[in-house]
Amino acid sequence: MTPPLQNNEELADxxxxxxxxxxxxxxxxATVADVEDIRRWQAQSSQHAEAFAFASRLWGQLGPAGENVLARSDERLPASAPPPYRPTRRLLIGGALAASAAYVVVRPPLQLWPSMSELAADYRTSAGEQKxxxxxxxxxxxxxxxxxxxxxRSDAANSIELIDGxxxxxxxxxxxxxxxxxxxxGRVSATGARFNVRYDGMLSCVTCIEGAxxxxxxxxxxQLEAPQQYTYGDQGPGASAMADLSAVTAWQDGLLMFHQTPLAKVVAEINRYRPGKIVLMNARLGExxxxxxxxVQNVDEIMTLAQQVFGAKVTSLPGGLVILS
Incomplete structure (x- = not known):
């Protein structure tokens, strides 16, 4: 059994x-080696696992900006805050704690960091990057x-997997x-065509731009022909529609275009392009x-729009954290 930490100084560290x-x-x-290092670090003791759960919760609530606020103000983390999950003695038996720690790394909560499949991808882009x-x-x-x-991975297969994005x-x-x-x-196949594919882990959207x-x-x-679009999830039938190709491909020109789009969805999309996080605190405002x-370089203009057009209160904090209420 792992001995308890002696004081709050050790817990804060x-x-x-x-x-x-x-x-x-x-x-x-981050690399696969980084993920393995974190898995091993968590598996050292129940206190290590609880500390990582605390960090996950903090990051989930405030994002990187929130941790920057703490760092810049030179405040100590609240050592007395109880973790949302405390392993039982049964879970510590036979290395089960290490397995649960690995699960947290492989399947990150709230998509706080790249999954193992994303880390192993052949090509990746970060926030605001295009390639x-x-x-x-x-x-x-x-x-x-x-x-x-x-x-x-096979020379015989001419295929690509869009893991996310x-x-x-x-x-x-x-x-x-x-x-x-x-x-x-879904599997999207074509020759002599241009098409846009988007996948967020739940929904896929395929838009035919040229050809079929x-x-x-x-x-x-x-079968899709330009300018048709097909959206589908993990189960059930998909939905076909005519697409606004200028809006679908606007990101290639460094633009984001919204037409009659709820502010909540606009904020979610803009958060993909910027560091930090915009947090919408008013559900009615989000509608x-x-x-x-x-x-793309000026997505923070959404704050000016929300303030001047909708009367929203904008609170800007260090590290790119913005509260809309």
Missing amino acids: LQSQALDRMRRLVSGA SVKLVDGASMELNTRTSVSLA EALINTGRQLTSPLTVIAGN VEISRLGVRH RTVNARFR
Whole structure:
């Protein structure tokens, strides 16, 4: 049985170590080796596991900006705060604590840091970053912010897996076999086409921009031609619609376009492009609709709009944390 910590100084030091590891996870540069190091660190004792749970909760409530506030004000972390989860003696038997710690790392709560599959991706972009990738036979893809993509491991398979995020695919005209993009439980195949694919871990959205694409999902095939769009989740039928191609592809030109979009959804989208976090505290305010366009480099203009148009109160804190109420 692990001896208890002797005083609050020791607990504060352990929590500080946990936050250092949390910063590494959310930095955008974390590696599989970093994840393994954190798994081993948590497995050292129940106090280590509880400290990491504390850091996860703190980061989930305030984001990186909140920890920056504490760091800049030179305040100590509240050592007396009880962790949301305290392992029982049964869980400590036979290495179960180490297994639970590994689970937290593999399946991060609230998407606070990249998952193991994202860390193992062939290509990743961080917040606000975009990247161009050349594929085989003239095909290419443009990766939007916070996107992770893995390439097929077999030479016989011409496929890509969109683990998370958004990508615009251009198959070019030289492919002799279809290029396939896996997004959620669907497979999008095409030759001689351009299409946009977005996947957030729950919903997938495929938009045909040029040519035609075929979506295979749950044993059913769907044909899309420009400017059709198909949205689907893990279960149930998907939904087809006509897409506004200028809005779908605006991110390639460094723009975000919103038409009759609830402010809550606008804030969620803008949070993908900026460090820190915008926190919407007023549910009724979140229902107000927005018609606007923002440059990716100036997404913080949403605060000015919310204040001047909707009368929102804007509270800015260090580290990019903004409260809208």
